Every structure is written in structure tokens, then in C-alpha cells.
Amino acid sequence: MSDKDKVWPTGLTEAESEEIHRHLIQGTQIFGMIAAFAHLLAYIYSPWLH
Amino acid sequence: MIYGKIWCVVKPSVGVPIIIGAVAVASFSVHLALTLNTTWVKKFLNGSAAQVSSIQTESPQVASLTLQEAGRK
Numbered sequence: 001m002s003d004k005d006k007v008w009p010t011g012l013t014e015a016e017s018e019e020i021h022r023h024l025i026q027g028t029q030i031f032g033m034i035a036a037f038a039h040l041l042a043y044i045y046s047p048w049l050h
Numbered sequence: 051m052i053y054g055k056i057w058c059v060v061k062p063s064v065g066v067p068i069i070i071g072a073v074a075v076a077s078f079s080v081h082l083a084l085t086l087n088t089t090w091v092k093k094f095l096n097g098s099a100a101q102v103s104s105i106q107t108e109s110p111q112v113a114s115l116t117l118q119e120a121g122r123k
Binding site for chain 1: 054056058059060062066090
């Protein structure tokens with residue numbers, strides 16, 4: 001049985017670790033969307049892949 | 051969330067900069083390789099300046115030819 005209040009070697013609990021991970025995933029998704037949009041603009045307005 | 055407990059065993063102050071740094075290095079190296087191994091990137095970034103410079107390189111030749119012709123006459 002997992003103890004939710006257990007402090008792991010990094011000094012975080014499981015809930016805190018999950019929270020950090022949620023923010024990291026969200027940041028990755030936002031970065032990915034901006035990057036995809038930038039590549040779309042590059043494809044449209046530059047000779048890239050033409 | 052999958053792998054959500056990773057930060058229980060990896061310090062975020064170590065793991066997060068490694069992830070962001072890996073993405074930055076990979077992205078930079080891909081774009082650098084693209085710039086170094088293709089011809090169109092420099093041409094595209096120069097814009098219309100590339101055409102202007104080609105016209106400028108032609109004009110001295112035309113001028114010298116005109117001078118040569120004038121010298122013959």
C-alpha cells in the first residue's frame with residue numbers, strides 16, 4: 001500500500017511529483033503547438049520542402 | 051498520469067534542465083545542419099538583397115565592356 005505522505009529521496013511526496021509532472025507535460029504541449037505553428041509558417045513562406 | 055512519480059526519485063532541479071537542454075541542443079543542431087548543408091536558407095534569409103548583389107556584380111562588367119568599346123573607337 002502506498003503512503004501518500006511519504007517523502008521520497010528527492011524530498012517530494014507522490015502528489016507533489018505528480019503536480020510537477022503535470023506542469024511539465026503542459027509546457028511540452030504548449031511548446032509543441034508553437035513549434036508546429038512555426039513549422040507551418042516556415043513551410044508556407046520559405047522554400048523548405050518545395 | 052503516466053511516469054508522474056519520476057520526480058520522487060529524480061530531483062526536478064536536475065531532471066528538468068536536462069530535458070529542456072536536450073531539446074534545445076537537438077533543435078539547434080538540426081537547424082544548424084539545415085543551414086550548413088542547404089543553399090536555399092542563406093538565399094532566403096538574404097531576401098531581395100541576393101538579387102541586388104547579383105545585379106551589382108554584373109554592372110562593373112558592363113561598364114568595363116563599354117569602356118573597352120569606347121577605347122577601340
